[in-house]
Amino acid sequence: MLTGMQIAVLGGDARQLEIIRKLTELDAKISLVGFEQLDHAFTGATKEKLDEVDFSMMDAIILPVPGTNLQGEIDTIFSNEKITLTEEIVSETPEHCTIYSGISNAYLDQIMSSTNRKLVQLFERDDVAIYNSIPTVEGTIMMAIQHTDFTIHGSDIVILGLGRVGMSVARTFHHLGGRVKVGVRKSEHLARVTEMGLVPFHLDDLEKEVENCDICINTIPVHIVKAGVIAKMPAHTLIIDLASKPGGTDFRYAEKRGIKALLAPGLPGIVAPKTAGQILANVLCQLLEEDFDSGKESSS
Template sequence: MRKSILVAGGDLRQVYAANHLAEAGCSVTALGFGEGLPFTSAVKQSKDWSALSEGQTLLLPLTISREHWLNTPLWKGTVALEECLRQLSPDCEIYGGNVTEQERQLAERYGHSIRDFFRVEALTAANALLTAEGAIQLAMEQQPAALWRKPCLICGYGRIGRALLGRLKSFGAEVTVAARKAEQRTRAEIEGATAVDFPQLPEFLPKQQLVFNTIPQAVLGEKELSLLSEDCLLLELASKPYGIDLAAAQKLDRKAILASGLPGKCCPQTAGQLIADTILNWRDERW
């Protein structure tokens, strides 16, 4: 008997995850999606939320809910996350991404736990590569000049920062990395960047033409933004509360683009397949 998986809500990543799970032999039903999406014929689309009571596995999106509502950007309707959890069978396994403590507690209230696929190292590392690719694609679309010899700044040197450096260097960009930890700065230098601590950053800002922020806390405020040239492009890749003061950027007439969640926008098929592969790996462990 094929294992039944319900894919409820989410963006195009979830559409492609559903397709990939169906290709792997699972019986997949999609809930919380509109018409005209690239589902394969192997995926059953349903508008009947009572189907939740029949699923053996529920796949929730990366960013599960917003203000208690299931995150359903591709559907005009709304459904409360609590209502979804209330209908599940007692033995249903639940997977989701970036699970909040509030969501965990809500699931526990109904006798369930949510396994967070975005805590899997292989997935988060791959997601960083997709984010870097998407950020560079966006930058090239927004600016008329080549990356070759372009002065670029990366704020933060975690997974995304490292992925960005490698790709920018391959284009011949001149990259500066701003990082607080000495070991991160040393690694950035070894990997071909100029590395600075944040107190040193103001002297490097005027020459930058492209800035990528990966730090989810304030690092580029009005003072720092005022030092950038007017034609500098800033891409905010971090989650809230963000590292770039977007209001200050607007006030100073600096072009800053909120570009969080790029894999879901630039390469949703690959991102969705990665999510599905993570679920399938867990399936092999438990089913």
């Protein structure tokens, strides 16, 4: 239980509702910022403006999956008001206050460093990333079906990267009958792709490997699907970029060539927000309980 714990939830999308629901079940006291347009009420949760929150009382701050942008602004679908996490706000919190986010960036890292606060990136955890790959794969299948006039079965599919998302995407598209090739760099990943019964290739050969590609799915968060690669693709190729913004694709050149390229980060929050929110809520509440229990032990 989280009885007595005070938590600020700042902005977000429908996934945050599952987190709030779980926190209230565990009896935490919650300040909701950026939820003015939310009709649903949660017992133990209070809607507040950012400047109304007493951050000196907060044991934890929960940010949305994307965290903030590079100016500290936080996206929310439940309010039209701008929410900005500043160094001043974080410095007001007690020293034990932990900030939770899906991912981080240079802005958040700098604030955590200057205020000496702990930041937990949920998507750095293998369990969260692996569970989250399930709705990501389903969303990728949905996009592939919506934006092509051919079946996945029998299509030539190039997948870039064999991380936690890449592995799930490769396996599923193979089971759907796609002819899957996976581009990687590490020798152990080449071996793993072979063990999975798929066709591996080194990313140095990417331009050659996309010459007959029907669907290219990128999971690598660096600029890898460059103009030279896109120039080698057939005109009907669909590019789905699952990497975090700004993705790894030259979208300008793809548009110039008439190739459809879709940037699709955050698919779980779009196609299955309830499931994606439950995944985050379960792990987050476990971490909060551990922190809360250890805090009580140290103060006793």
